[in-house]
Amino acid sequence: MAAATPAQLLLAELTCSVCLDYFKDPVSLACGHHFCQACITQCWEGLSTDFHCPECRETFSRRNLKPNRQLRNIVEASRKLTLELTKEPEVETVCEKHQRALDVFCQKDQTLICVVCHLSQDHKGHPAVLIEEAAEDYKKQIRSRLESLKKESEKILSFKLSGENKSHELLKQLQTEKQKIVAEFQQLRQFLEEQERLLLAKLEELKKEIEKRRDEYVAKLSEELSSFSFLISEMEQKCQQTAREFLQDIKGTLSRCEREKFQNPVAFSSELKGRIRESSQRNASLETIVKKFTDSLSFRLWFCKANVTLDPDTAHPELILSADRRSVRWEYTWQNLPNNPERFDTEPCVLGCEGFTSGRHYWEVKVEMGRGVCDVGVARDSVSRKGGISPNPEQGIWAVWCSEDQCWAHTSPGQSIPLSLSSVPRRIRVYLDYEGGRVSFFDAGTGDPIVTFPPASFAGERIRPIFWVSAGARLTLCP
Numbered sequence: 001m002a003a004a005t006p007a008q009l010l011l012a013e014l015t016c017s018v019c020l021d022y023f024k025d026p027v028s029l030a031c032g033h034h035f036c037q038a039c040i041t042q043c044w045e046g047l048s049t050d051f052h053c054p055e056c057r058e059t060f061s062r063r064n065l066k067p068n069r070q071l072r073n074i075v076e077a078s079r080k081l082t083l084e085l086t087k088e089p090e091v092e093t094v095c096e097k098h099q100r101a102l103d104v105f106c107q108k109d110q111t112l113i114c115v116v117c118h119l120s121q122d123h124k125g126h127p128a129v130l131i132e133e134a135a136e137d138y139k140k141q142i143r144s145r146l147e148s149l150k151k152e153s154e155k156i157l158s159f160k161l162s163g164e165n166k167s168h169e170l171l172k173q174l175q176t177e178k179q180k181i182v183a184e185f186q187q188l189r190q191f192l193e194e195q196e197r198l199l200l201a202k203l204e205e206l207k208k209e210i211e212k213r214r215d216e217y218v219a220k221l222s223e224e225l226s227s228f229s230f231l232i233s234e235m236e237q238k239c240q241q242t243a244r245e246f247l248q249d250i251k252g253t254l255s256r257c258e259r260e261k262f263q264n265p266v267a268f269s270s271e272l273k274g275r276i277r278e279s280s281q282r283n284a285s286l287e288t289i290v291k292k293f294t295d296s297l298s299f300r301l302w303f304c305k306a307n308v309t310l311d312p313d314t315a316h317p318e319l320i321l322s323a324d325r326r327s328v329r330w331e332y333t334w335q336n337l338p339n340n341p342e343r344f345d346t347e348p349c350v351l352g353c354e355g356f357t358s359g360r361h362y363w364e365v366k367v368e369m370g371r372g373v374c375d376v377g378v379a380r381d382s383v384s385r386k387g388g389i390s391p392n393p394e395q396g397i398w399a400v401w402c403s404e405d406q407c408w409a410h411t412s413p414g415q416s417i418p419l420s421l422s423s424v425p426r427r428i429r430v431y432l433d434y435e436g437g438r439v440s441f442f443d444a445g446t447g448d449p450i451v452t453f454p455p456a457s458f459a460g461e462r463i464r465p466i467f468w469v470s471a472g473a474r475l476t477l478c479p
């Protein structure tokens with residue numbers, strides 16, 4: 001490859017790396033790179049922080065553009081010189097055959113010719129025009145194509161900027177999730193360390209209590225053993241005496257032998273065992289807490305948040321959808337809507353516009369029960385829309401039912417299981433693992449699990465969010 005000429009090097013220094021044209025109102029960034037003011041403004045459109053250089057990717061906390069007047073003057077002064085230096089060598093202007101000026105353009109052969117060539121047999125009958133007319137005509141064609149090329153270039157630049165902004169946004173979300181996980185694990189570590197200190201302190205107290213009672217028990221038994229040893233020794237000696245000596249004070253001897261039987265004192269009461277059992281139960285409770293935390297965290301990590309909106313073509317005529325299709329409530333007024341096959345005509349239901357045939361997804365729903373009830377879940381796209389519906393997995397619906405003070409899981413036709421929750425969640429997070437066939441619900445406020453349905457087979461069918469609203473209730477999809 002040939003080395004760049006000085007003119008080309010100069011041109012490169014005067015060209016914006018975004019639009020690939022001469023700098024227009026050039027500005028400088030803190031990293032030392034220069035761009036057209038319009039180009040860098042477009043690159044940073046929609047950003048409020050973390051402004052990055054399109055060339056070296058250095059990130060700045062605030063928008064700081066310094067106009068570069070010196071560079072602008074150099075561009076203006078060098079433009080004509082650069083164009084002159086980068087001009088192609090002049091083409092031959094004289095016909096080699098006739099030594100006449102090349103002032104005619106043969107449109108058929110698309111070549112410059114002289115007047116004699118035009119009249120010759122080689123170009124006889126060929127359409128021809130003066131070179132100025134031909135040049136103007138082709139310039140129009142080139143300009144038209146140039147506009148198209150510029151539009152394509154702008155479109156590609158738009159895609160590039162959009163991709164970079166999307167990547168930047170995803171990285172920010174990833175950093176936020178990372179910080180959240182670090183904070184949650186830090187809280188868990190602090191909690192576990194505190195619980196460890198408390199439990200070990202209680203166990204140490206129990207250890208000292210057991211050792212104290214052991215020492216008291218052993219001392220008492222040692223005392224009793226010493227008393228019995230002395231009595232046994234005395235009786236053995238008594239038996240060695242003569243009959244006369246032995247029978248003296250026999251009544252006292254028999255009395256001493258007939259002392260009460262030893263009663264074993266209680267060494268370790270049931271109260272101590274109960275305290276040990278209580279410590280064991282607290283440890284088991286801790287294990288449950290940790291398991292709930294890790295289950296919740298691991299379940300949340302690898303799911304993509306879905307931007308769910310409500311499908312008006314499926315909404316029951318008594319359901320009122322908000323303009324942005326993110327909120328739904330029930331009204332007594334029957335709306336005059338077309339009874340299309342997709343619409344629920346008996347049950348106050350509405351489906352989400354979005355459907356899933358693969359992947360792991362989640363979305364959040366704010367529930368306001370008031371005096372009513374509502375269902376939140378997912379359904380097969382083929383779920384029945386006409387007549388009464390029983391929301392359960394056998395009918396292609398996996399959902400939880402919430403009132404003001406209780407939650408149930410729809411498990412089988414006509415049966416719902418009450419869920420043991422400390423409080424009814426106000427925001428429900430729905431998780432769908434399509435390949436795993438798993439549908440789970442979490443309290444979005446606390447992160448606590450609500451219920452996970454047994455694995456199912458979706459068999460390639462589209463799965464959609466479903467919402468069920470009664471009078472007085474309202475559901476809102478969190479953006």
